[in-house]
Amino acid sequence: MARGPLPLPVSLDPTAPTPLHAQLREGLRVAILDRRLPRGSRLPSSRVMAADLGCARGTVVLALEQLIAEGYLTARSGSATRVAAMLPDDTLPQIQVAQPTGTALPSLSHRGGRFVAAPGRRFMAGPGVPDAFALGRPALDAFPYDVWARLLQAEWRHGPAERPDPRGSPALRSAIAAYLAQVRGVACEAEDVIVTAGIRQSLRLLAELLLDPGEIALVEEPGFPGIAQALASAGLRPVPIPVGPGGLAVAEAGPLLQGARLAVVTPAHHYPLGHAMSLENRLDLLAWAETASGWIVEDDYDGAYRYAGRPLAPLRTLDRGGRVIYVGSFSKLLLPALGLSYLVLPRSLVAPVNQALAEIGSSPPGIGQWALARFIEDGHLAGHLRRTRRLYALRQKALVEAARRHAADVVRIAPMDGGMHLIARPGSAWPDTLGDAEAVAQLGRTGISAVALSAYHVGAPEPGLLLGYAAVQERAIEPAVRRMAEILRAAA
16 A cells, blocks of 8 residues: 655744745754654655645745755655655764763774864854854855756766766766866866865875875964874874965975975965965975975865955966866865865876776765766856855855944954855953853854864964854844854853
8 A cells, every 4th residue: 555645744934034945954854864754755745745834835846956965855757755765864973972871982093082182173053043154064045956956867867877987977077177177277188187075085095195104294274174184094294384374385384394295285265264375475385396296285175256356366277397286176166965076186197096096996976976067067057156156245244244233342253355254253352261162162052153263273272263154144144143242242
């Protein structure tokens, strides 16, 4: 006997600041993870759901398309929408919240102990304003889910069924090469492009191929802790180099450069301070790589987002000696669930990297690569970047103005020329006894996400809060800033 669709354990609040489609998406996602909607269960049609919830059918369709794109639901032409048998969260490590009494703690390696103790990024969840101010999250409300869902469905129907190429789909590599040449000025061929599962996988691959265990790799100080962790996991010794207003300056590094043959930098928009590397420092860095027979990994994680003038040209465009390895990601530009990044190799590294990938045998996620290639080729990526560039500029301005109106006594927030986050530095009324890590914890308990700036420093920490604004709608920014100011004042 056929089993009918389950009733929806979701309700919508038209008076809430969160859009209805976002409320429905999150309600369904939570119901799936709580097993109130079991795996494989059939959902009502979008028309029935819209009637039951008292909303427009377009609201339901938008929420369902997003959940399909993220892997929580499946849909086939002529068939009902169902909860996926394998959920995205199944691939994530499960976090043990509490250790039962009498159970021995796991015995970790020295390296594992360092990872556990590292003050990495903390994403807090709570009952407050959704998505304010989570880092690295793009504007999901601006993503063209209808286009993406159509391309995914076409991939399932007509896409290649063979084992994924460890270098990435040829169609996607070709599309990336054409896109980079047109939009970022990076001249390359499809054979120079390698698709990976993220910056950390890329760094481990390069570190193991180019350097021996114990060799030195230069990293930015402050900088994203995951970079140093990935290099250390590959057996290298990360050495932090201070970053100034002109970016990393090897001319001022002195003895720290001794023995180094790899540098990982963010020239277009330093993470997290936002500085652009000066031309002088770029040329000095390239000259160092030539002299040391070294390599430069250029992480252009959000170089496409610049709101004052044109995006800055990548360091790769100045490289004449074949020393720069260009790295980009689609997770921050499109959907975090994509999990796809890419490398653009100097021609001298193409054959060695291909051989290494053949030996390792690992491949990036295969599903979605064909759809992404079509998304780029058909101009949807360029259009999406144009729209979100305007949108993020407006949201950054809204955050700066809201902080000036409601929180100027506790935080100082200055605009940046690009990127997807701002830094809130302590104001005159910020309690002297309140560390930024404790401030993050207190904000997190009310549903406001932030990351402590001190967590990105190896040496003397600089206090502050990193606030992502890209995913926060303008109408939600002001109440979130007011709430943040109230919490920080109350900490006194």
